[in-house]
Amino acid sequence: METLSHAISPKLLLPHLSSNRRHGFPSSSSHHPLMSNSNSSRTVKATRVLAKVNSQSSEIDFSDPDWKYKFQKDFESRFNIPHITDYFDDAIPIPSTFCLKMRTPVLEDFAGGYPSDEEWHGYINNNDRVLLKTIHYSSPTSAGAECIDPDCTWVEQWVHRAGPREKIYFKPEDVKAAIVTCGGLCPGLNDVIRQIVITLEIYGVKKIVGIPYGYRGFSDKELAEMPLSRKVVQNIHLSGGSLLGVSRGGPTISEIVDSLEERGIDMLFVLGGNGTHAGANAIHNECRKRRLKVAVVGVPKTIDNDILLMDKTFGFDTAVEEAQRAINSAYIEAHSAYHGIGVVKLMGRSSGFIAMHASLASGQIDICLIPEVPFHLHGPHGVLRHLKYLIETKGSAVVCVAEGAGQNLLQKTNATDASGNVVFGDIGVYIQQETKKYFKEIGSTADVKYIDPTYMIRACRANASDGILCTVLGQNAVHGAFAGYSGITVGICNTHYVYLPIPEVISYPRLLDPNSRMWHRCLTSTGQPDFI
Ligand SMILES: Nc1ncnc2c1ncn2[C@@H]1O[C@H](COP(=O)(O)OP(=O)(O)OP(=O)(O)O)[C@@H](O)[C@H]1O
Numbered sequence: 001m002e003t004l005s006h007a008i009s010p011k012l013l014l015p016h017l018s019s020n021r022r023h024g025f026p027s028s029s030s031h032h033p034l035m036s037n038s039n040s041s042r043t044v045k046a047t048r049v050l051a052k053v054n055s056q057s058s059e060i061d062f063s064d065p066d067w068k069y070k071f072q073k074d075f076e077s078r079f080n081i082p083h084i085t086d087y088f089d090d091a092i093p094i095p096s097t098f099c100l101k102m103r104t105p106v107l108e109d110f111a112g113g114y115p116s117d118e119e120w121h122g123y124i125n126n127n128d129r130v131l132l133k134t135i136h137y138s139s140p141t142s143a144g145a146e147c148i149d150p151d152c153t154w155v156e157q158w159v160h161r162a163g164p165r166e167k168i169y170f171k172p173e174d175v176k177a178a179i180v181t182c183g184g185l186c187p188g189l190n191d192v193i194r195q196i197v198i199t200l201e202i203y204g205v206k207k208i209v210g211i212p213y214g215y216r217g218f219s220d221k222e223l224a225e226m227p228l229s230r231k232v233v234q235n236i237h238l239s240g241g242s243l244l245g246v247s248r249g250g251p252t253i254s255e256i257v258d259s260l261e262e263r264g265i266d267m268l269f270v271l272g273g274n275g276t277h278a279g280a281n282a283i284h285n286e287c288r289k290r291r292l293k294v295a296v297v298g299v300p301k302t303i304d305n306d307i308l309l310m311d312k313t314f315g316f317d318t319a320v321e322e323a324q325r326a327i328n329s330a331y332i333e334a335h336s337a338y339h340g341i342g343v344v345k346l347m348g349r350s351s352g353f354i355a356m357h358a359s360l361a362s363g364q365i366d367i368c369l370i371p372e373v374p375f376h377l378h379g380p381h382g383v384l385r386h387l388k389y390l391i392e393t394k395g396s397a398v399v400c401v402a403e404g405a406g407q408n409l410l411q412k413t414n415a416t417d418a419s420g421n422v423v424f425g426d427i428g429v430y431i432q433q434e435t436k437k438y439f440k441e442i443g444s445t446a447d448v449k450y451i452d453p454t455y456m457i458r459a460c461r462a463n464a465s466d467g468i469l470c471t472v473l474g475q476n477a478v479h480g481a482f483a484g485y486s487g488i489t490v491g492i493c494n495t496h497y498v499y500l501p502i503p504e505v506i507s508y509p510r511l512l513d514p515n516s517r518m519w520h521r522c523l524t525s526t527g528q529p530d531f532i
Pocket residue numbers: 182183184185214215216247248249250272273274275276277278279280282301302303418419421
């Protein structure tokens with residue numbers, strides 16, 4: 001594999017400053033606990049910094065003059081994307097069959113050589129990289145600052161650029177490609193399926209199938225694979241859901257790979273969230289163990305936007321937009337009622353991105369509650385006391401709550417779904433009940449209307465901006481597979497499209513930073529106090 005020597009050259013590293021308030025350090029740099037001169041304490045405290053910023057990095061001794069170089073070396077190896085040549089020395093590349101100048105369908109076989117056009121400059125060089133972090137924080141107290149070392153040194157962190165390569169590692173006419181969609185629904189699934197099929201056909205792939213109902217489709221003999229072509233997928237993006245169906249739970253990794261072998265699948269495109277990607281990575285590893293030349297490429301799907309390192313995941317924009325209808329209805333109901341209170345529950349199992357963005361976009365929310373920020377319902381600083389204040393001063397109020405918020409207030413059931421995810425109690429219903437009780441107890445009244453639009457939001461078709469995101473991600477997934485990469489996923493980082501090794505994006509769910517400027521903006525918009 002080609003390496004990126006310039007990205008780790010110490011000569012190109014510039015000394016800059018940054019830090020991170022999320023790590024709970026005091027805002028004054030003179031009291032910064034990392035400003036100690038003791039080497040040992042620097043090493044220990046550095047670990048605290050890295051625990052958040054780079055969970056998989058080993059301890060770094062910042063007194064080592066080469067620490068930056070070593071950090072970048074480590075980063076480069078963590079973000080290296082597995083390639084077929086890592087395992088198959090004999091894999092021979094051929095010129096790409098993907099060329100925009102070749103616009104007419106190829107009717108004949110490729111016996112006479114592959115169509116290529118040396119004049120076309122649409123290919124990505126394997127050494128192209130995208131900068132993962134783009135802000136140069138000049139002070140440890142800069143809002144949202146992220147740092148690696150105590151001095152917040154500027155360290156370039158490069159990841160692989162996505163897109164079509166000039167050389168490909170699969171002969172399109174021999175390829176059987178499969179697509180599977182797992183987990184819950186998400187706007188845009190059909191757009192991604194459509195683009196994968198169309199792009200595979202442009203490369204010249206003839207055998208494309210859909211695996212029905214998620215990973216379950218690999219083991220359930222009653223479920224036949226679905227032949228896919230441009231004709232089949234042409235209009236599927238016009239409706240929500242997944243043409244292929246989705247499911248949670250399903251067969252073991254070994255059973256899935258047995259099925260891949262039986263079906264003769266060379267490329268597997270896996271659309272799903274954290275769980276699905278954990279599965280995709282395990283499938284990739286099992287294929288390597290069995291020496292199967294299969295490219296496994298993920299496309300992150302989650303309206304929750306909880307995948308690490310990406311600007312956003314497809315479906316998120318649509319979810320935020322669709323949530324506006326529910327929020328507006330709650331607002332109108334609350335505003336038109338005597339002592340009206342609207343409660344809207346939005347999705348967000350561990351992160352409150354949808355709730356925060358939907359609240360910000362609407363400008364109609366008085367209280368936004370998210371999983372990352374604990375709150376009390378009762379007591380002098382609780383949500384209910386603030387609702388009383390809002391009713392007294394404004395006459396009505398609207399609450400937006402993420403499904404994962406305040407779970408500590410609800411009774412635990414220990415129930416899990418087929419994938420092992422904990423089944424949550426309904427925080428929206430709880431807030432509605434407690435609000436009614438509270439106003440009764442204080443001798444007042446509240447007309448509480450609870451709206452749960454979650455499945456209506458998730459079942460929507462993608463909006464225009466998600467449609468474009470899906471298009472690019474779907475195309476890049478196919479380019480990644482043909483380029484010979486496996487165990488990777490595609491994403492958008494700082495508006496550029498990248499390939500990332502799966503483990504790096506799923507080591508934990510991405511959470512909203514309560515110290516971020518965005519959450520502060522949300523708080524200024526709602527005007528809510530701390531509920532603790
Ligand atoms: N750690 C894991 N290893 C292998 N497979 C997994 C793992 N976790 C989940 N899966 C499988 O991945 C599929 C989807 O998982 P899950 O239901 O958690 O959805 P998800 O991909 O996280 O999407 P969503 O965002 O909708 O929750 C299931 O079929 C499940 O069995």
